[in-house]
Amino acid sequence: MTSPTDVYQKRLAAVRQRFAEWEVDGLLIGSPSNRRWLSGLAGSAGQLLITHDKALLATDFRYWQQAAAQAPAFTLFKHRRTDEDNAAFFAEAGAAIVGVEAEHVTLAERAKLDKVENVTWSPLKETAEPLRSIKDTVEIETIRAAAAITDQAMAQVNHIVRPGMSERALAWELEKMMRQLGAEGMAFDVIVASGPNAALPHHHPGERQLQAGDAIIVDMGARLDGYHSDMTRSFYLGDEPDEPYWSVYNLVQAAQTAVLDHIKPGMSARAVDALARDIITVSDHGDHFGHGLGHGVGLFIHETPILSPRADENETIAAGMALTIEPGIYIPGWGGVRIEDLILVTENGFDYLSHCPKTPIIPIKRGDSHSSHFAL
Ligand code: ZN
Ligand code: ZN
Numbered sequence: 184m185t186s187p188t189d190v191y192q193k194r195l196a197a198v199r200q201r202f203a204e205w206e207v208d209g210l211l212i213g214s215p216s217n218r219r220w221l222s223g224l225a226g227s228a229g230q231l232l233i234t235h236d237k238a239l240l241a242t243d244f245r246y247w248q249q250a251a252a253q254a255p256a257f258t259l260f261k262h263r264r265t266d267e268d269n270a271a272f273f274a275e276a277g278a279a280i281v282g283v284e285a286e287h288v289t290l291a292e293r294a295k296l297d298k299v300e301n302v303t304w305s306p307l308k309e310t311a312e313p314l315r316s317i318k319d320t321v322e323i324e325t326i327r328a329a330a331a332i333t334d335q336a337m338a339q340v341n342h343i344v345r346p347g348m349s350e351r352a353l354a355w356e357l358e359k360m361m362r363q364l365g366a367e368g369m370a371f372d373v374i375v376a377s378g379p380n381a382a383l384p385h386h387h388p389g390e391r392q393l394q395a396g397d398a399i400i401v402d403m404g405a406r407l408d409g410y411h412s413d414m415t416r417s418f419y420l421g422d423e424p425d426e427p428y429w430s431v432y433n434l435v436q437a438a439q440t441a442v443l444d445h446i447k448p449g450m451s452a453r454a455v456d457a458l459a460r461d462i463i464t465v466s467d468h469g470d471h472f473g474h475g476l477g478h479g480v481g482l483f484i485h486e487t488p489i490l491s492p493r494a495d496e497n498e499t500i501a502a503g504m505a506l507t508i509e510p511g512i513y514i515p516g517w518g519g520v521r522i523e524d525l526i527l528v529t530e531n532g533f534d535y536l537s538h539c540p541k542t543p544i545i546p547i548k549r550g551d552s553h554s555s556h557f558a559l
Pocket of ligand 2: 413478507509523
């Protein structure tokens with residue numbers, strides 16, 4: 184059986200293997216997801232400095248005990264946030280050319296690095312991200328459990344939505360439910376977008392009250408042990424959706440089905456995106472699908488690979504990736520529909536990580552018109 188330390192030694196070996204290609208003899212990691220994936224440290228501050236034979240973790244007083252417990256593959260450097268400690272940290276590693284995370288280092292951090300002598304900094308667009316995209320068994324089971332919590336809460340939407348309930352009240356009910364089901368937090372703020380607000384892909388829930396005839400988009404995910412889940416369902420509040428709603432809903436559903444019917448390892452991220460986009464575009468809604476088809480999910484909510492027409496042309500999908508497939512159509516002034524499932528790419532195709540049924544109609548029951556019960 185592999186011990187936790189073996190997992191992190193394996194991950195360290197995997198990044199060290201890339202040193203020659205990056206032309207570095209050291210790697211500095213400060214971004215939370217890469218730091219946690221490489222070391223195990225779940226704290227909010229700390230820098231990893233990895234060389235061919237050393238793995239150092241510098242963090243401040245708040246995390247000294249936690250680092251010793253969570254990051255056994257690393258040697259703890261007790262950093263007191265002084266320039267002297269900074270110099271000593273890099274001197275201890277002894278690397279001459281150190282890769283830094285170009286997407287994450289701020290100008291203030293860069294200024295501190297520039298004070299360090301005898302080190303050349305080499306900006307790297309990606310470091311551990313491509314390695315993180317392939318999940319191991321423990322990661323998959325954690326994401327699966329986070330998705331199961333999301334499924335259970337999402338399945339309640341049809342039962343708790345009433346005309347007169349505000350977007351914010353519904354978002355709070357769902358957040359409470361996910362916490363009660365064991366989520367350590369939300370993957371991101373719950374999105375509830377109703378009526379015309381459903382035309383805004385990342386609408387922030389407000390005081391608008393749900394009403395008959397509304398399109399409603401609910402996008403949410405639970406977080407568990409640092410791992411995220413992500414799922415969207417679209418609803419129609421009323422017994423009989425009008426024809427425009429059905430035609431948009433069915434088109435989005437058809438676009439998602441086209442992806443799930445064909446997705447397999449080895450396909451490019453652009454080709455996967457095109458499976459859905461082509462269907463939406465031929466129905467004259469191409470301009471209403473302004474975001475990418477999906478993204479990787481793990482310690483970060485939107486991670487490599489991004490499925491989009493603008494993806495790197497060499498980006499391909501592989502078995503072990505946890506991906507969202509989330510086509511959407513957003514029509515200003517009218518509303519929108521998005522359907523998002525989380526899947527695991529397998530050798531032969533995919534497995535669903537999301538299981539919540541798609542039941543878009545929320546019938547209005549007699550006596551539903553008063554909202555006081557749900558007012559916060
Ligand atoms: Zn989502
Ligand atoms: Zn998503």
